[in-house]
Amino acid sequence: MDSPFPKETISADFCVVGGGIAGMTMALECARAGFRVVLMHDRPVPGGNASGECRVQISGADRLGKLPNLRETGILEELRLENCRINPNGSYSVWDMVLWSALETEPNLQVLYNCSCRAAVMAGNRIKTVTGWQTTTQKEITVAAKLFADCSGDAVLAPLTGADFRVGREARGEFGETIGPETADRRTMGMSCIFQTRRCDTPQPFEKPAWAHTYCDDSELPCGADGHANLHEGYWWVELGGECDSIADTEALRPELLKILLGVWDHIKNRGDHGAEHLALEWIQFLPSKRESRRYVGDHILTQRDIEAGGRFPDTVAYGGWTMDDHNPAGFRSAALGEPVNIHHPAPSPYGIPYRCLYSRNLDNLFVGGRCVSVTHAALSSTRVIGTCSAMAQAAGAAAAIALRRGISPREVGQRHLAELQQLLLRRDCYLPGVRLELPELEHARISGTGSTPEALRDGVTRVEGGALHQWRCRPGDQLTVEWDAPQHFRRISLIFESGMQRRIALVPGNPDCLRLPPELAKAYRLEARSEGRWRTLAEVSANARRRAVHPAEAPFDALLLTLQETYGAAETGLHALLAE
Numbered sequence: 001m002d003s004p005f006p007k008e009t010i011s012a013d014f015c016v017v018g019g020g021i022a023g024m025t026m027a028l029e030c031a032r033a034g035f036r037v038v039l040m041h042d043r044p045v046p047g048g049n050a051s052g053e054c055r056v057q058i059s060g061a062d063r064l065g066k067l068p069n070l071r072e073t074g075i076l077e078e079l080r081l082e083n084c085r086i087n088p089n090g091s092y093s094v095w096d097m098v099l100w101s102a103l104e105t106e107p108n109l110q111v112l113y114n115c116s117c118r119a120a121v122m123a124g125n126r127i128k129t130v131t132g133w134q135t136t137t138q139k140e141i142t143v144a145a146k147l148f149a150d151c152s153g154d155a156v157l158a159p160l161t162g163a164d165f166r167v168g169r170e171a172r173g174e175f176g177e178t179i180g181p182e183t184a185d186r187r188t189m190g191m192s193c194i195f196q197t198r199r200c201d202t203p204q205p206f207e208k209p210a211w212a213h214t215y216c217d218d219s220e221l222p223c224g225a226d227g228h229a230n231l232h233e234g235y236w237w238v239e240l241g242g243e244c245d246s247i248a249d250t251e252a253l254r255p256e257l258l259k260i261l262l263g264v265w266d267h268i269k270n271r272g273d274h275g276a277e278h279l280a281l282e283w284i285q286f287l288p289s290k291r292e293s294r295r296y297v298g299d300h301i302l303t304q305r306d307i308e309a310g311g312r313f314p315d316t317v318a319y320g321g322w323t324m325d326d327h328n329p330a331g332f333r334s335a336a337l338g339e340p341v342n343i344h345h346p347a348p349s350p351y352g353i354p355y356r357c358l359y360s361r362n363l364d365n366l367f368v369g370g371r372c373v374s375v376t377h378a379a380l381s382s383t384r385v386i387g388t389c390s391a392m393a394q395a396a397g398a399a400a401a402i403a404l405r406r407g408i409s410p411r412e413v414g415q416r417h418l419a420e421l422q423q424l425l426l427r428r429d430c431y432l433p434g435v436r437l438e439l440p441e442l443e444h445a446r447i448s449g450t451g452s453t454p455e456a457l458r459d460g461v462t463r464v465e466g467g468a469l470h471q472w473r474c475r476p477g478d479q480l481t482v483e484w485d486a487p488q489h490f491r492r493i494s495l496i497f498e499s500g501m502q503r504r505i506a507l508v509p510g511n512p513d514c515l516r517l518p519p520e521l522a523k524a525y526r527l528e529a530r531s532e533g534r535w536r537t538l539a540e541v542s543a544n545a546r547r548r549a550v551h552p553a554e555a556p557f558d559a560l561l562l563t564l565q566e567t568y569g570a571a572e573t574g575l576h577a578l579l580a581e
Contacts, residue, residue, distance in 0.1 A: 007140045010110065012038040013404050015130060015145040017117045020048020021058065021386050022370035022393035023151030024103060025075045029397025029428070031108035035404050038143045039109060040132050042116040046099045048153065048370075049289045050386050052092035055194065056289050057233075058506045060387020061321025061349045065504025065513075069464040070321055070349055073499075074430040076390040077547050078102075080505050084517045085545040087507070095507050112141055117152065120160040126365045127161055147365045147400050147410070151393060154247050155294035155372035163360045164297040169377040177304040179326055179345055179378040187329035189291035189381065190241035191250070193257040194234030195265060196283040196509055197276075204280040206269040213263030216271055221264065222334050222341035228274050232509045234285070237341045238264060242329025246293045254288055260332055261285075291327060291371065291384055298374030299411065300356035304345075307379055311351035312434065315418050317358070317395035317425060319433050320388040321349025326381040347382050350433045355418065358396045359410035367400055367410055369393040391430065398424050427579055429462060429496050429548040436460035441490070441580040442482070449480035451572075462496050462576040471498060471574030480562040482578060487531070487556035490580040493538065495562070497522045498574035499547040517545060519569035526565065529557035553580075 016027045019041025031037040049056040058080070061070040071077070079098060087094040103111050115132040122128060131142040150157040158165040168186035172178060208214070218225040222237040238261050240253045265281060268274045302311075304324060311319070324345035328334040334341040357374040360366040368374065371384045373392060383389070399413045399421055406417065413421060426437040437460035447454045451474035461470040472480060500518025507514045517523075527539040538560075539551040560578070567573045 003140065005138050005140055007142070009142045009144065010038055012036045012110070012143060012145045014038075014147045014149070014400050015040065015143045016149040016151055017130060017157060018048070018150065018152035018370065019043070019046040019111065020151060020153065020370060021050050021076065022389040023048070023149070024099060025390045026149055026151060026367070026369050026393040026397035026400070027109055028075055028102065028106060029394050030400045030404075031106050033398070033401035035108060035401060037109045038145065039103065039111045040115050040117055040130070040143065041111060041113055044113055045096045046103055046111070047096060051099065052096045053287050054285055054289045055092055055196065055283070056386065057508045058387050059322060059385040061319060062504070063322060063349065067321065067349055068502035071501050071505070072387040072391045072431075073463070073547060074391065074394045074425075074428055076387060077429065077499065081499065081517060081521075081545050081547060083507060084505055084514060088515050090507060090509065090515055092507070115141055117156050117160075120157060122161060125363050127157070127363065130157065147367065147403060149367035149369055149396060149400065150296070150372060151369040153290055153293070153370055153372060155296055155368070157366065158294050158296060161363060161366070163363050163366060165294045166297060167294055175301070175303040175305065175376055177376065177378045179304050179324060179381070180376070188242050188246050188293065188377070189327040190239040190329065190331040191246060191253065191257070191288035191290040192236050192239045193254075193261050193285040193288050194236065194238065195261055195281055195285065196234060197232050197279040198282040200278050200280055203277045206265060206281070208266035208270070209262060211259060212266065213259045215263050215267040218272065220335060221267070222332055228268065231268065231274070231276055231279060235264065237332060239327065239331035239341070240333075241288075241290070242327065242331055246290060250288065254286070257288055258284070258286070292377070292380055293372070295372050295380065296368040296374050297361050298357045298359055298368065299361050300354050300374060302353060302357050302375040302379040302383065304376065304378035307347050307351050307382055310348050311353060313352050313354035315355040315414055316352035316432050316435060317355040317399075317421060318353040318388070318391040319350040319431060320353055320383050321347065321351065322382045322385045322388060323347050324378060324381045326378065345381070350431075352433050353383065353392060355395065355399065355414045355421065358392060358399070364409045367396045369396050394428065394430055395421070395425055398428065426462070427494070427581070431463060437462065437577065439579070441488070442578075444484065446483045447481070449474070449478065451475060451478040454480055457575065457578055463501055469574060471576045473572055473574050474564045475572045476564055476566050478564050480575065480578070481559060483559040485558070487558045488580065489556050490553050492581055493527065493551050493553050493560065494577070494579040494581070495527070495549045495575060496577040496579070497547055497549065498576065517568045519567060520573045521547070521568050522564055522573055523568045524565035526563045527551055528561040529553060530559035530561070531555055531557045535561065
């Protein structure tokens with residue numbers, strides 16, 4: 001019997017399944033390169049774990065702002081700075097709108113919201129189409145594309161396509177890791193539900209639902225009496241699922257997580273003095289945030305030993321730096337077992353992540369992103385955080401654009417066009433440890449300016465690194481001049497500004513740095529070009545909110561003049577790079 005529901009087919013160059021931060025970043029990077037991209041996402045808002053539905057803070061190599069100058073930049077920095085600009089009250093709905101707007105305003109990108117991928121058609125070892133069910137329209141939507149990417153978290157395309165994948169913890173001996181168990185198993189890190197609170201002027205009572213659990217003493221909780229530091233943003237250790245099937249058992253685990261969550265809140269409010277008398281529940285997470293399920297197998301599997309060695313790969317295209325934060329599969333139950341709920345195994349920050357982890361080893365046209373990239377369980381305990389996932393995804397999105405432009409496979413990009421990929425990422429303000437930006441446009445240029453010496457603009461490093469500033473330091477009124485002996489034919493000029501990389505700008509309750517643009521960021525500036533002895537204005541910017549600001553340049557010119565007019569409050573700021581392309 002034919003289905004009574006309508007069907008639709010869409011053709012694209014690239015189809016990304018999963019619209020969390022990783023899927024968004026990958027789709028935007030490829031679409032901005034001029035290719036037709038479809039993003040299939042099973043939720044009504046983008047952002048995944050970082051969205052207003054789940055509210056997981058975006059962590060990364062800077063370890064919640066504790067390690068300065070290691071924050072992920074590129075598209076993620078663009079999104080976070082835009083949130084700082086328009087969201088002075090820290091609203092998660094406004095943050096959702098920031099993410100939505102970034103997708104909505106990209107002309108080469110079509111987003112299929114509320115559309116859950118459920119089928120794929122293969123041609124040998126290539127994916128021809130994927131099909132999703134859109135619940136709001138009761139429509140079956142098929143996407144045909146040249147390249148695909150799985151950023152779904154649960155790696156939904158793996159069982160649908162026959163792509164190689166792994167589940168669970170590797171035995172220590174397989175890769176020489178010390179974090180894993182002696183014998184391999186299918187246990188994983190679990191999923192969590194958190195809460196958020198609001199402080200009120202008057203005492204706020206709380207009555208526990210009859211179905212919620214009861215915890216009379218701190219000793220019944222995973223972190224004991226020391227675990228109540230985050231009264232405003234909930235507890236990640238309200239966690240289950242590592243001992244079960246973290247996909248198939250999700251709906252059975254969700255009500256249990258809610259019973260625990262409300263039991264913990266009852267404990268805080270009614271069973272001991274936790275300083276919460278004036279706190280009220282503002283929000284409860286009903287969609288659990290997952291940490292681990294399926295993981296694809298690529299041409300390289302990143303391991304604990306790789307991370308500990310600093311990730312020195314010739315094909316580094318992203319970086320991490322979170323500790324190897326391995327969660328006990330027992331999750332909340334670890335307290336009853338007398339075991340730690342998690343262990344932070346040391347990891348260097350930053351460490352490099354190779355391109356070979358970002359595509360399937362046995363399918364010819366499948367990129368992978370987010371927490372289902374090619375890593376061991378031990379390595380995933382570090383790479384799973386959202387900032388790192390975004391960095392990897394932007395690399396894969398840039399690689400997809402190269403593959404489409406040249407008509408080659410993901411693997412061939414790494415084999416034949418690795419340097420092109422790395423330099424493209426650096427020009428997009430992505431950071432690659434150990435790889436310097438090449439600046440042929442400045443090789444024969446003369447650079448002068450007021451303020452500090454501008455020669456640092458030639459060194460190919462676009463952030464503070466190793467104690468060196470790698471920037472032209474300037475105050476309002478200072479000017480930078482770049483001159484060539486002959487007219488130059490560039491299409492655009494990109495400026496990479498200092499953006500307060502010592503700050504934590506992730507949206508987190510109680511974090512003042514996420515409620516305003518960094519004081520160090522350039523607010524107002526003028527960019528001029530000289531043609532035949534006359535200066536003309538390329539850009540007059542009065543309210544800049546970008547670390548990487550791009551301005552078109554059409555007619556040939558033989559000089560550029562940048563005048564800093566104002567910051568967002570700092571006495572001085574810096575310019576890391578001036579790129580002409």
